[in-house]
Amino acid sequence: MTSTVRKLNRADLTRRLVAKLKHDEAVVAGIGNSNFDLYAAGHRPQNFYMLGSMGLTCPIAMGVALAQPERGVIALEGDGSILMSLGCLTTIGKVAPRNLTIVIWDNGVYQITGKQPTATAGAADIVAIAKGAGIANSQWVRDENHFEQLIDRRFAEDGPILLAVKIDDQPGTAQTPRDPTLIRTRFMAGLGVGRSGALDM
Amino acid sequence: MAWSDTFLKVLKDNDVRLVTYVPDNVLTPLLKGVTADNYFRSVCTTREDEAVGVVAGAWMGGTKSVLMMQTSGFALIANALASLTVPSQIPVVMVISERGTMGEFNVGQQLVARTMRPVLDSLGIAHHTLTDEATMPFIVDRSIKQAFMTQASVAFILSPLLTGGNPAGNEKLKSA
Numbered sequence: 001m002t003s004t005v006r007k008l009n010r011a012d013l014t015r016r017l018v019a020k021l022k023h024d025e026a027v028v029a030g031i032g033n034s035n036f037d038l039y040a041a042g043h044r045p046q047n048f049y050m051l052g053s054m055g056l057t058c059p060i061a062m063g064v065a066l067a068q069p070e071r072g073v074i075a076l077e078g079d080g081s082i083l084m085s086l087g088c089l090t091t092i093g094k095v096a097p098r099n100l101t102i103v104i105w106d107n108g109v110y111q112i113t114g115k116q117p118t119a120t121a122g123a124a125d126i127v128a129i130a131k132g133a134g135i136a137n138s139q140w141v142r143d144e145n146h147f148e149q150l151i152d153r154r155f156a157e158d159g160p161i162l163l164a165v166k167i168d169d170q171p172g173t174a175q176t177p178r179d180p181t182l183i184r185t186r187f188m189a190g191l192g193v194g195r196s197g198a199l200d201m
Numbered sequence: 202m203a204w205s206d207t208f209l210k211v212l213k214d215n216d217v218r219l220v221t222y223v224p225d226n227v228l229t230p231l232l233k234g235v236t237a238d239n240y241f242r243s244v245c246t247t248r249e250d251e252a253v254g255v256v257a258g259a260w261m262g263g264t265k266s267v268l269m270m271q272t273s274g275f276a277l278i279a280n281a282l283a284s285l286t287v288p289s290q291i292p293v294v295m296v297i298s299e300r301g302t303m304g305e306f307n308v309g310q311q312l313v314a315r316t317m318r319p320v321l322d323s324l325g326i327a328h329h330t331l332t333d334e335a336t337m338p339f340i341v342d343r344s345i346k347q348a349f350m351t352q353a354s355v356a357f358i359l360s361p362l363l364t365g366g367n368p369a370g371n372e373k374l375k376s377a
Binding site: 026028048050051052053055056057058059060061062063064065066067068071085087088090091095180181183184187188191192193 | 219242244245246247248250251252253254255256257258259260261262263264266280281283284285288289290291
């Protein structure tokens with residue numbers, strides 16, 4: 001499966017992803033490094049940064065995708081986090097929201113807690129798991145160009161799509177402000193949902 | 202009208218269109234009503250905390266939803282409530298079928314039920330125990346409106362006094 005896959009860098013690929021977003025796509029980024037690097041790539045109103053609730057990135061993204069079926073929704077999740085909630089992949093495989101893309105950053109370690117190895121450092125294969133869960137369009141990303149090609153094609157195909165990326169063990173490159181209500185209200189405004197009024201001016 | 206039909210009518214009156222759930226015997230009439238009515242979209246999740254995530258995402262995307270589960274399922278979601286929806290002020294409307302009381306046969310259910318109201322109280326989440334069809338529509342209607350207006354979660358605990366309890370448990374009581 002992944003023996004020929006070169007290890008890529010999460011911050012670099014996150015910047016490449018954000019640069020491709022031209023249609024106000026929603027991006028839901030998981031706890032820790034996934035959302036730190038999304039924030040580092042430049043804040044956008046359609047970004048949601050998770051400060052807790054490890055493992056709920058994909059369910060949150062699916063909720064957004066169901067509520068706004070015409071908007072592209074991207075979940076950025078780590079291997080440790082998705083291993084905590086593999087069941088949600090079966091729900092996504094069953095519900096099959098066509099506007100949902102999942103990116104799994106797989107560094108094989110719980111980087112932020114001291115690089116303890118995850119199951120994907122051994123035999124566990126995220127793409128095999130996702131395919132087995134019913135997300136047929138799941139694949140490993142080979143390199144930066146392949147990632148950009150897949151991200152380009154994503155919007156032309158029916159989802160859900162899962163892209164798994166073997167990455168290095170570098171930490172996140174910025175610190176997202178820890179203000180959950182601010183993050184939530186800005187995200188809702190970015191999705192055209194939030195309460196509006198003079199306070200927004 | 203059955204209690205479950207009345208309950209679903211109140212959900213519809215409040216524009217609640219998405220029902221997330223993990224199945225339960227007591228919830229079965231509610232879930233049958235949901236799946237039989239095209240007004241609702243239903244998503245059966247593998248775990249209750251997964252459903253909290255779906256509800257949160259749907260709310261932020263502009264869709265009102267509800268999470269149905271049993272008592273033991275609520276015990277799985279303390280972290281999702283404490284680290285996602287409560288600090289983010291995302292309203293989660295919870296419908297919890299109450300196990301562990303009034304004829305419970307499973308000691309595990311009895312114990313986990315005792316954790317439910319203290320967890321709700323410690324998180325500052327309003328909860329109402331629904332015991333009769335006469336007061337239920339008023340409580341549910343007003344509390345759902347309050348939850349969405351104030352962006353604060355609410356839990357409706359379905360007492361055996363309302364639902365008749367777990368059918369499997371009721372059978373066991375006959376021979377107890």
